[in-house]
Amino acid sequence: MTSSLPRVAVIGTGGTISSWAQSSLDTMDYPEFGAKRPVDEILEHVKEARQVADPLPVPFRSVGSTAIGPADWVELRELVHATAARQPDLAGFVILHGTATLEETAFFLNLTLAIPQTVVLVGAQRPASALGSDAGINLVNALRVAGSPLARGLGVLVVLNDEIHAARDVVKTSTYRQHTFRSLDFGALGHVDGDGIHIYRAPTPAHAPEGEFSALGDIVLPRVDILMSYAGADATFIDAAIAAGARGLVSAGLAPGLVTPAERVAYERAVASGIVVVQCTRAASGRVGRRRYLQEAGIIAGEDFSPQKARILLSLALARTDDTAEIAAIFARC
Structure with missing residues (x-):
């Protein structure tokens, strides 16, 4: 039976959104003393994900984002391109990512991806195991955005705390607060509310899939x-x-x-x-x-x-x- 929900590839890289602590009250020590769950387990944990999309889990990494750097960006770009080629029915991509370097990965992809599907990076400020975790709702909102026609053509996006941000503009501004990702000079592109996705502006600089470096083949990044x-x-x-x-x-x-x-x-x-x-x-x-x-x-x-x-x-x-x-x-x- 064919699902009427949009099919969205969910790539797991690790991060807080994929983390499991030893206690539901641990929102601080889990990076060193907890564990990272694979993407399929996170999707199984957040059962509401399948109410808004038909997710396809794609393993990549299970690390904190402090361990993700330029070589990983290049490999992740290749994975997105290869997955899009193999799965032409995909409506979009969601990349689970730690928040420490999320904005950097998002910006690299915004400059280099050459696929029409929407790509959304999402993280969390509290691990999936924590009391009051934002991991579940952030994942659900990211899936809603990635699968929506309203998000097409906006470039790579970052979705957290019910907000939709352009990869070019967004920065992490707070260590622990859930409203950490902000586009300080220009504001969010839109919001994800209970009644749907609302887009208020569009980025004007060149962005994916027609970013400045989308046509590059093999990428070797100098220091x-x-x-x-x-x-x-x-x-x-x-x-x-x-x-x-x-x-x-x-x-x-x-x-x-x-x-x-x-x-x-x-x-x-x-x-x-x-x-x-x-x-x-x-x-x-x-x-x-x-x-x-x-x-x-x-x-x-x-x-x-x-x-x-x-x-x-x-x-x-x-x-x-x-x-x-x-x-x-x-x-x-x-």
Whole structure:
């Protein structure tokens, strides 16, 4: 018998949403002392998932998101593409992910996926075993969004706490609170309420399936490091990153995108040696503009990207070109 519900692939990577603690009151120690359940067990635990979708479990990882990095992003992209090719009837994808690096995985996929189906990343702030866990409702809402025609064409999405966010804009803002994921400058795309999915705006920069790097084949990401500015910062960490082989540097500068005098000398030296430098800010929100000094120094303005997202964009750009002007144009249009 054919289900009338949308068929949605659910990829498990682990994270809090897949975690089981030793006590229902444990909302803090489970990362080190609990266990990660495979995706099929999580779907069996959240029986309401099958009331809103026909889920297809796809195992990938069972780890905390602190263990997920660039090599995993590339493999996850390949898995999504391969699954979409094998299962053309899929309405969408849900990726269960830890919240620590969820925004980074989502942004990479938003820039590189080339499938028409909606892809939603979802996590939780409390493990699935906890009293008052948000894992179940977040999973159900993610399935509703991934299977809805209303979400098509919005790029990769992040769904938690009844909110729908664009992968480009969303950041984690709180360690334990359930409203941790926010799009600080532009707001959520929409909400998931009891009466349905409500979309209020659409992202305008290029996004999946027509993102800046959706046509890339094999992706090899060069090393890019992030350096945070602070009062009295010198060149120590900048020089260390260069010595470690970084081809690009992201400065998480003092708001609105400034560095100390010693850092300024070090970044100018890095640019002169052929290393691409992007100026961001350590502030939680706001844009780094293309001011005169940055242009004359050959440093790229990081726009409104967080340092961690600028790192991803710069790494992908460097996989294509070393030309600073071209990379600056990529930042301006993404």
